[in-house]
Amino acid sequence: MIKDNQYAIEVDGLTKRYGGLLAVNNISFTVRKGEVFAFLGVNGAGKTTTVEIIETIRPLTSGRVSILGMDVTKKKRDIIRRIGVLPQGFNSFDRITVRETIQYFLRLFGRSNSEADGLINLVDLKEKSTEQFKTLSGGLKQRLGIAVALVNDPEVVFLDEPTTGLDPRSRREVWDVLLSLKNKGKTVFLTTHYMEEAELLADRVAIIHKGKIIAIDPPAQLTEDYDNYIILTLKSPKGKASEIIREVGFEPINDKRGDIKVRLEHTEDVQRILNAVKEGGASFHGLDVRTPNLEEVFLKLTGDSIHEETAGERLAK
Amino acid sequence: MNLHVIGANLTVSIKSFYRDKTVVFFRIAFPVILILVFGTIFMDRGNEIFALGIQDLDRTKASAQIAHAIGLSGRFKITKVAPGLDATQFAKDHKLNLVLVIPKGSEESLVRRMKSDDPKAFVSLRAVHDPSSFGVSTKMQVLSMVLAAMNQKMSGKAAFIKLSETSILKKKYRFIEFFVPGIIALAVMTASLFGSVNVNAELRQKGVFRKLSTTPITRTDWILSTVLYQFILAVISTIVMLLVSYAAFNVSLAINAWLLVFVALDVFTFVGLGMILSRVAKEAESAAAASDALMFPMMFLSGTFFPIEMMPDFLQKFAKVLPLYYVNEGLRASMVSVDNMAALKSAAIIGVFAVVVFVLGIMITSFGDEA
Numbered sequence: 001m002i003k004d005n006q007y008a009i010e011v012d013g014l015t016k017r018y019g020g021l022l023a024v025n026n027i028s029f030t031v032r033k034g035e036v037f038a039f040l041g042v043n044g045a046g047k048t049t050t051v052e053i054i055e056t057i058r059p060l061t062s063g064r065v066s067i068l069g070m071d072v073t074k075k076k077r078d079i080i081r082r083i084g085v086l087p088q089g090f091n092s093f094d095r096i097t098v099r100e101t102i103q104y105f106l107r108l109f110g111r112s113n114s115e116a117d118g119l120i121n122l123v124d125l126k127e128k129s130t131e132q133f134k135t136l137s138g139g140l141k142q143r144l145g146i147a148v149a150l151v152n153d154p155e156v157v158f159l160d161e162p163t164t165g166l167d168p169r170s171r172r173e174v175w176d177v178l179l180s181l182k183n184k185g186k187t188v189f190l191t192t193h194y195m196e197e198a199e200l201l202a203d204r205v206a207i208i209h210k211g212k213i214i215a216i217d218p219p220a221q222l223t224e225d226y227d228n229y230i231i232l233t234l235k236s237p238k239g240k241a242s243e244i245i246r247e248v249g250f251e252p253i254n255d256k257r258g259d260i261k262v263r264l265e266h267t268e269d270v271q272r273i274l275n276a277v278k279e280g281g282a283s284f285h286g287l288d289v290r291t292p293n294l295e296e297v298f299l300k301l302t303g304d305s306i307h308e309e310t311a312g313e314r315l316a317k
Numbered sequence: 318m319n320l321h322v323i324g325a326n327l328t329v330s331i332k333s334f335y336r337d338k339t340v341v342f343f344r345i346a347f348p349v350i351l352i353l354v355f356g357t358i359f360m361d362r363g364n365e366i367f368a369l370g371i372q373d374l375d376r377t378k379a380s381a382q383i384a385h386a387i388g389l390s391g392r393f394k395i396t397k398v399a400p401g402l403d404a405t406q407f408a409k410d411h412k413l414n415l416v417l418v419i420p421k422g423s424e425e426s427l428v429r430r431m432k433s434d435d436p437k438a439f440v441s442l443r444a445v446h447d448p449s450s451f452g453v454s455t456k457m458q459v460l461s462m463v464l465a466a467m468n469q470k471m472s473g474k475a476a477f478i479k480l481s482e483t484s485i486l487k488k489k490y491r492f493i494e495f496f497v498p499g500i501i502a503l504a505v506m507t508a509s510l511f512g513s514v515n516v517n518a519e520l521r522q523k524g525v526f527r528k529l530s531t532t533p534i535t536r537t538d539w540i541l542s543t544v545l546y547q548f549i550l551a552v553i554s555t556i557v558m559l560l561v562s563y564a565a566f567n568v569s570l571a572i573n574a575w576l577l578v579f580v581a582l583d584v585f586t587f588v589g590l591g592m593i594l595s596r597v598a599k600e601a602e603s604a605a606a607a608s609d610a611l612m613f614p615m616m617f618l619s620g621t622f623f624p625i626e627m628m629p630d631f632l633q634k635f636a637k638v639l640p641l642y643y644v645n646e647g648l649r650a651s652m653v654s655v656d657n658m659a660a661l662k663s664a665a666i667i668g669v670f671a672v673v674v675f676v677l678g679i680m681i682t683s684f685g686d687e688a
Contacts, residue, residue, distance in 0.1 A: 055531055056530075056531070057527060057530050057531065077533065080531050080532060080533060081533060083531070084531075085528065085531040087524055087527050087528050087531075088524070089524055090524070090528065091523040091524050091525050091528070092525060092528070093329055093333055093525070094333070095332065095333045095336040095337060096329055096332060096333060100328075100329070100332065104325050104328070104329050105532065107321055107322070107324070107325035108321075108322055108325055108529075108532040108533055108534050109532065109533060110319075110321055110533070132336070148528070
């Protein structure tokens with residue numbers, strides 16, 4: 001374990017079991033102070049379990065985790081005064097207003113009610129400060145959750161899927177808040193489904209898959225490391241394009257927009273596929289050829305497509 | 318224990334309370350409605366006037382006097398049934414559960430008895446009644462007592478065995494005075510139990526507890542603030558119930574420090590039980606079902622609506638293991654009979670129970686996940 005105080009979070013050999021299920025399998029990593037660290041993984045990969053162990057919410061099975069040099073199993077009460085947590089799907093008291101919610105959490109930390117104004121401004125909720133929690137939209141609730149996570153001026157902020165379920169506009173509003181935290185030099189531990197979010201905000205990204213960390217690097221480094229192939233995208237294909245591509249020896253992937261993506265090792269393969277599609281009587285409305293982004297790196301590493309959890313999946317848990 | 322934290326929780330709870338009109342209704346208005354409804358129904362219990370049909374088939378002066386004498390007792394509102402009608406059908410048609418039939422020859426029997434003291438001469442009144450009807454047995458007992466008094470008076474001899482009454486209470490009390498302490502105990506119990514079970518289960522389900530587990534709040538702070546909040550509401554609700562009882566029924570109840578003691582013990586006990594239930598049954602729906610299952614037997618078997626002496630032996634024994642029974646007993650001992658020793662005994666029993674469940678509640682309550 002590295003004892004250098006440049007690290008806000010140190011995780012060494014962390015393992016978590018739920019009965020016979022191995023949720024987190026002997027993972028180790030560190031997060032530097034002032035760093036925005038993104039934790040990527042599909043549902044059930046072990047990211048929320050990991051972050052909740054670090055936040056002191058959930059006990060670990062084995063290994064060692066420390067925050068700001070304090071062991072999470074021994075110094076919970078000291079740790080929670082120095083960290084801020086936005087749990088997944090932040091909720092609060094239905095009939096309490098935005099300002100009152102912030103003031104409530106300020107009082108829990110023994111801080112002055114007068115600090116509420118600064119936090120309300122930070123998350124841009126001034127116009128909603130007298131609205132009750134139950135009347136807020138999902139995006140506003142998340143922004144309030146971020147303000148609540150900051151009431152104790154924490155050194156490390158944990159944000160567990162802060163933009164999941166939000167519309168694109170609300171997501172961008174939350175990103176603005178996260179960027180302001182980054183600019184303030186806070187250490188931010190971010191778990192997310194969104195590659196775009198991780199690419200935009202994170203200094204480093206860790207990819208967790210089936211309880212193991214399979215890659216950890218800055219986003220640019222990750223894409224560069226896997227820059228040894230190209231992605232061909234056929235937009236809005238018609239006919240049997242997928243079958244034709246498979247027949248010429250490539251594996252097409254249908255994305256959620258209905259486009260077909262093919263990973264290719266050589267540029268000359270692009271022409272081969274286009275010719276085969278044309279000869280096979282299929283068509284498409286456009287094409288794109290480029291190097292992989294973080295989402296495609298993730299796909300290559302995990303073999304799983306990352307996606308947002310649906311309400312049904314959430315209920316089924 | 319952190320007073321800042323308890324104060325913050327209290328503020329949030331009170332604001333949430335008065336902003337939710339449904340909760341305000343069930344907490345304050347509902348017990349008052351219960352008192353008004355049950356108080357009105359049972360206000361004159363003990364001096365109840367019973368409906369009675371009388372059919373005089375003899376149609377003589379003597380039979381008329383019998384009917385008149387029954388009326389003079391003041392216990393019956395008499396409806397005359399025409400001699401030509403079928404008494405049974407009349408009872409069914411007019412929803413009368415008791416019709417008294419004075420037979421033909423009543424006057425003749427009376428004359429024989431008066432003149433020759435013939436023991437074979439008597440009048441046999443026929444009571445046509447509906448045994449399935451609520452209160453008919455009480456009505457027939459009252460009628461028998463009235464007839465016994467008439468027999469004794471007609472014999473011309475002074476009664477040999479007489480009954481004089483000495484109340485163990487300092488004043489004569491009505492049913493409403495029995496009822497109000499029971500409703501106070503019940504209202505405090507339901508609010509404390511449901512309040513803690515529902516709020517905790519909902520906050521756990523919504524993930525608010527998970528967030529709280531990352532703040533300096535402790536489970537002792539949380540439970541103490543819940544108790545304090547429930548106690549404040551219980552005191553307000555009790556004051557309102559007492560004011561309505563005084564205004565509507567002019568109740569005569571002693572108000573002393575025991576009232577606060579029993580309200581506090583009621584709150585401690587049932588908030589503690591609520592904490593245990595909401596930990597065992599983690600989802601809001603199952604927690605509500607569990608509190609229903611706990612509350613309903615207590616509501617009906619702890620002597621809230623009627624004395625447990627009216628119940629069979631085994632149910633009386635069962636009642637004595639229910640905590641609400643001791644709150645009822647204690648409140649009645651302090652407010653009705655003003656018996657400090659009896660109040661102390663009930664307070665000691667419910668006090669021990671309160672400490673046990675409260676400590677257990679603190680021990681098993683958790684904001685986070687143990688898994």
